[in-house]
Amino acid sequence: GAGVSQSPSNKVTEKGKDVELRCDPISGHTALYWYRQSLGQGLEFLIYFQGNSAPDKSGLPSDRFSAERTGGSVSTLTIQRTQQEDSAVYLCASSLYFRGGAVDTQYFGPGTRLTVL
Amino acid sequence: QQPVQSPQAVILREGEDAVINCSSSKALYSVHWYRQKHGEAPVFLMILLKGGEQKGHEKISASFNEKKQQSSLYLTASQLSYSGTYFCGTRVGSSNTGKLIFGQGTTLQVKP
Numbered sequence: 001g002a003g004v005s006q007s008p009s010n011k012v013t014e015k016g017k018d019v020e021l022r023c024d025p026i027s028g029h030t031a032l033y034w035y036r037q038s039l040g041q042g043l044e045f046l047i048y049f050q051g052n053s054a055p056d057k058s059g060l061p062s063d064r065f066s067a068e069r070t071g072g073s074v075s076t077l078t079i080q081r082t083q084q085e086d087s088a089v090y091l092c093a094s095s096l097y098f099r100g101g102a103v104d105t106q107y108f109g110p111g112t113r114l115t116v117l
Numbered sequence: 118q119q120p121v122q123s124p125q126a127v128i129l130r131e132g133e134d135a136v137i138n139c140s141s142s143k144a145l146y147s148v149h150w151y152r153q154k155h156g157e158a159p160v161f162l163m164i165l166l167k168g169g170e171q172k173g174h175e176k177i178s179a180s181f182n183e184k185k186q187q188s189s190l191y192l193t194a195s196q197l198s199y200s201g202t203y204f205c206g207t208r209v210g211s212s213n214t215g216k217l218i219f220g221q222g223t224t225l226q227v228k229p
Contacts, residue, residue: 004158031214033216033217035219041221041222042119042204042219042220042221042222043159043204043206043217043219044219045216045217045218045219048215048216050214050215056215056216058216059216091158091159104214105149105161105164106149106161106206106217107161108151108158108159108160109158110157110158111158
């Protein structure tokens with residue numbers, strides 16, 4: 001079946017511009033995550049959506065970053081007034097949500113490589 | 118809160134074994150292991166839960182020591198395809214869902 005897809009795969013922008021990154025999760029997955037991976041670094045959590053619950057925004061680095069998830073499926077990560085330090089690969093992951101103790105497995109998309117000039 | 122992985126990098130010959138450790142300063146609920154090849158998305162390997170048993174996947178297995186708040190990934194008889202960066206992702210406390218906090222990664226290179 002189809003995995004997590006992200007678009008665009010690459011994005012080059014100028015400092016100060018706004019960008020939107022899109023994530024299509026696996027069909028039926030109710031949980032969606034955004035992570036950021038800087039060159040040679042680990043995965044940094046940004047934001048988590050689960051169903052209709054309020055998203056966990058605890059990882060967003062500044063108020064220039066925001067994300068929304070429409071209809072419980074597609075998600076868009078928006079970065080306003082981009083800075084050079086925003087350059088990174090932005091990864092989206094999705095998972096099923098289990099009640100009662102089972103632990104989800106997060107499946108990652110291929111990522112969007114953002115370069116801010 | 119970020120778990121610490123060791124070693125940072127390891128180079129092996131085909132057929133050799135390796136161990137990658139993931140240590141946390143917080144009580145862990147679960148540990149998730151991923152492998153990422155250059156330019157690709159992280160691929161899930163396995164989950165270990167507190168109170169759970171050691172898991173295995175072919176020649177890759179892992180353990181979870183709750184008391185030490187540590188997980189170890191064991192790669193036996195390594196193959197060229199094992200090359201990549203290995204990440205552990207952790208959940209703390211009693212949560213079985215939500216964000217994972219990842220370690221900085223361990224780069225594994227397997228040579229012929």
